[in-house]
């Protein structure tokens with residue numbers, strides 16, 4: 001007897017019982033799922049982090065705080081430990097926000113990744129026009145010593161150097177390269193190691209899963225190691241697009257980086273669902289495009305098909321992360337929920353993007369459940 005005709009033959013009351021039963025099961029499932037926690041689910045595998053902004057660390061209650069407490073066990077300051085904010089004027093530091101961030105993360109038992117000591121972007125204004133060699137050198141040495149020194153033992157790790165590479169693997173033409181020469185990266189790690197002996201030291205960049213840029217990152221890590229300087233890990237940022245997640249390159253990169261004896265992390269994960277007028281997967285913040293309606297196709301909500309495609313992409317990624325759970329130590333999502341994401345304003349201002357695991361109402365998305373599924377037995 002085929003099931004369909006069999007079901008049709010069931011008496012009405014049996015059908016009703018089945019219906020009630022399935023709604024109870026669904027209720028139980030969603031209750032369980034809404035209590036589900038990323039950090040608990042992956043506790044034996046890797047840390048689950050998020051990027052936090054100044055508003056979020058001031059919260060003393062509310063849904064967002066609950067989400068942060070319940071879901072994440074690692075935190076990266078989205079902006080507030082960048083040089084522009086820590087040292088707004090020459091040799092004048094402002095630590096209040098950063099201290100508040102550290103107090104918040106410590107209170108909620110989150111591992112803290114400082115971001116970032118040396119980065120060509122979001123530099124203090126006085127550095128943007130700086131040409132004097134001695135002053136650049138002085139800034140470079142003093143910023144690392146002061147900031148890394150102050151937070152040694154308070155943060156768990158630092159992105160010591162951020163985004164120093166071009167897409168072809170060569171060194172980016174930044175103020176540091178121009179003025180200090182190509183050894184500046186080794187020097188940054190050396191200074192950080194001296195100032196922060198109890199802090200892990202990482203190199204962080206986007207697109208370094210791509211073969212040419214990856215080769216550049218490998219060369220850089222080897223150079224630091226060959227100089228006898230400590231580097232503990234490498235962060236692949238992970239700003240990707242649904243439908244274009246470079247799975248093979250990611251897997252090759254996990255293998256290649258871990259073969260160098262360093263931790264591998266995914267440090268700024270988000271999966272955009274909007275068209276990228278710049279093409280490619282990039283997080284080059286200086287490149288932008290003009291708004292038009294075609295570039296903002298889902299202003300009122302994410303269609304189901306897109307929701308499902310994104311969930312599938314996230315699940316595949318987490319399966320890969322789990323396969324390399326010995327090598328991968330942290331997965332950080334770049335924001336808590338879709339409303340917070342930088343991708344609402346980059347590379348086009350004023351769009352509605354949906355790149356994270358929680359929606360604007362802080363409700364878990366299909367992608368959240370599917371990420372949890374990557375862990376379920378039999379998978």
Ligand code: 9MR
Nearest residue numbers: 078079121122162206237268283285342
């Ligand atoms: O998410 C950050 C956004 O709020 C800032 O406006 C932007 C400015 O540069 O930086 C964003 O974070 C970047 C991170 O610090 C480094 N990698 C790329 C991230 C996205 O641009």
